[in-house]
Amino acid sequence: MAGQTGPRAADRTLEVLELVARATGPVSAKALARGLGCALSTAYTLLTPLTERGYLVRTDGGYTLGYQVSALHRAFQRQMGLSSGIDGVLARMRQTAGASANYVAYQGDGLVIADVRTVAADGDERPELAIGVDPRSHAYAHGKIALAAAGPAARRRYLEQPGLRRFTPQTIASVERLDEELRRIRRTGVALDVEEARPGLACLAAPVLGTDGAVVGSVSLSVRPEDLRARRRQLIAAVRRAADEATEAGQPAR
Template sequence: MSSTTPGPRSVDRALEILDVVADAAGPVGAQALARRLGCSLSTVYHLLGPLVARGHLVRAEGGGYAPGPRVAALHRAFQRHVGVAPGVAEVLARLRRESGAEAYFSAYRDGRITVVDSTAPVTDTAHPFVPGPEMRAHATAHGKALLAQVPRGVRRRYLDEHGMARFTDRTITVAERFEAELARVRGRGFAVSVGEADPAYTCLAMVLPGAAEVRHALSVSLPTAEFRHRHGRVRAAVARSVRAFSDAAGNTGA
């Protein structure tokens, strides 16, 4: 083991390489990775070797490195962990058609909220809501819908850990106001975020019935100006999708 790259530091750098390659628009060269990590080119190549060998990365034909086939297997394993039932992709596609808005499937498990799947094109890097860890739960509809269902003590611990950052002038950043907002969410059966996470977008979410340890939500997002003109249609489409998803899960025993 190299004295300049002790175990934990090597692991951290390898994971950073994965993050950089995953977030890039195209293949990333070794020199660019070395600059990003602030380490030598030889260290980067030392870390790239096992990542490529294990299938987490591949060497692109035109040069540089891209995500490898092992990533798909990890994603499927993650979906199993958060309880993604068969047919979620079809439900999201139908919800998008009926609502005219991008659709999302999110999950709460073990104190974490994740956007698991979405109809938003992977090429749309400007879209404000993408699959992955949700760090703006207090400002999103799916975050509100999921947090409204957990015990207050659990919710307080979540907010203490993740904070309540202000993203726009509409973001709720006071715990008491947030509790009042979640009470309204439980009362009306859906959550709405109007420009709280992104000033130009509104999202609406409803939770899916299921086990207490893993909670799921369906949601949509669209420009706020569009939402104001057809919020009834959007809410009805989400409600229909929740019912269809619940019926399908009941029929399969999920």
Template structure:
């Protein structure tokens, strides 16, 4: 029988276990984890011990689920990226005023992440769930954040993440995308209609003044989503809500 993983390999497998549990909607058994990782059941139990002991996972009668430590890590992540009480209040106001899901997205050190939203955690149909944003070129919040970056920094991001065609509306050409970002900077509002998901449109405004995009640079975008079919009649109203609430947040010293 193979010896339990140790050293860096053990760390990788422990993180694989966390990812496997986080990526499912139901408890995951140790046997299922062993099959997914392609390792022995004894190795999986060897790694599950400290993960459950430290609260990163919890064992239930049906299998393993995220533990209470996940909540603390999530809150720390949000706090360090600027999603404090001011951000939560801002999202709540936008949600109540526009009657639409509101989101807070951040760029830091080459990554774009949606860090908070007004959508309940139990929702299954939200097209823009919190987490790493892999469709930045096709979303309004992604466009807004990329538009704030220097050209060289933006190109490094796009070279690293690519510009996959997600729908027939997705912009995948570099020159056309640059022209789109020029429009975003001039207009102060980014728009995506069916580019990331054919059924949805989104609008975004900046919450952070322009910066140099260097190490430690953090930029925020405020956005909402709505059915694409509703965009023609609601885009003016929604844009007004976003720009007003963003200005109110910044002027009131509550910027994320």
């Protein structure tokens, strides 16, 4: 790759960052070269500008993420409208409801998970939330919020790929049933799933709005199905209140 420039070089540079980010500790240049499938000299060619610009730091054990990554994350949070107030909203919702509280931020067409925050309740089941496109969006309450808010073209893309896979016997796997469910969510402002994504897990979610009134994320509670049945009204009220607070927390100060 010596002398390689342009998109390919940029792609390899991003691969280096991703490899270091996935590691549990410092990564040596030799390990990075193996991961990239390139010569050690090529790895050093990629590592040098990343280190000089502060995106990586070289330690005795190898390379770790640098201070500029933290700066990027703060900028990302600012652009997404994520403030420290979100964490307080989740803590209050978890205390009020006695259940794990989650915040999911959406990006792009609304069907990409850009950020996840969780305040866990001991012993409670929690959804397996990951950054990126989640093929279980139609099964989780937070995903239904995103689908309900997404435009027709985005929903159509989701139906085509990854499609309505069935994860449990309760998963909605019919376009007609999903459309009906999304209309109900737009009408009521609350999404529910009861063992649709995972057995033994129920979730309920409400949308968080940005400054332009568009849905930018959702807050949700994760409970056991029997708990949802016993405290449905209380939990719905809690998630609605938290969504209003999270929306306010993301607005500019007046």
